[in-house]
Amino acid sequence: MQPSAGRVVASLCEEKFETTPINNPSIGAFESALGAQLTHGKVYDVVRMIPAQHVTSYGHIAKLIGQPNYSRHVGQALKFLSPNTTPPVPWHRVIASSGAISSRGPGTDGAQRQQEALEAEGIEVMVGRGGERKVDLREYGWFPEPGSVAVGLFAQEGSDADHIEENN
């Protein structure tokens, strides 16, 4: 498919759905500095494609958008995500490539809320002794090839990339 076409539609979706109140002045600079390549709206669009009971990584979201080195910015976009964003963004389905839920540092409860949200939809989260939370990517991972999903298009779930493969 034409990546350019997908990009156009992506920005359309952005205008339509991007209702996040961006009151932090740094965000605007953030987006413009990226040359509108990786925007919050695109991140949210892709995250919305993650099927229920599946997870993917920050880095893979970045790859699907076409900016493989922007994993940390995906994290930023999710960090600034407003809870009232419509349609909802299943932010909890994005974890580290290791399968770990990022802790966000001591004194924060984000990781625990993420664990609860994952468990609420039937994803098993293993908690280690140090409090580290991990998800089995072989079982729950969703890592479609870039280009195999219509970024920004009206995602038809049934396409092809629905599940990760074998491997051991």
Added chain:
DNA sequence: AGGTGGGCTATCC
């Protein structure tokens, strides 16, 4: 201009 730190990662021990 240089340092640090982010909801990150791939790669080597």
Added chain:
DNA sequence: AGGATAGCCCACC
């Protein structure tokens, strides 16, 4: 299986 270490790219001192 964990760490240490580069890279990474931008925001913020």
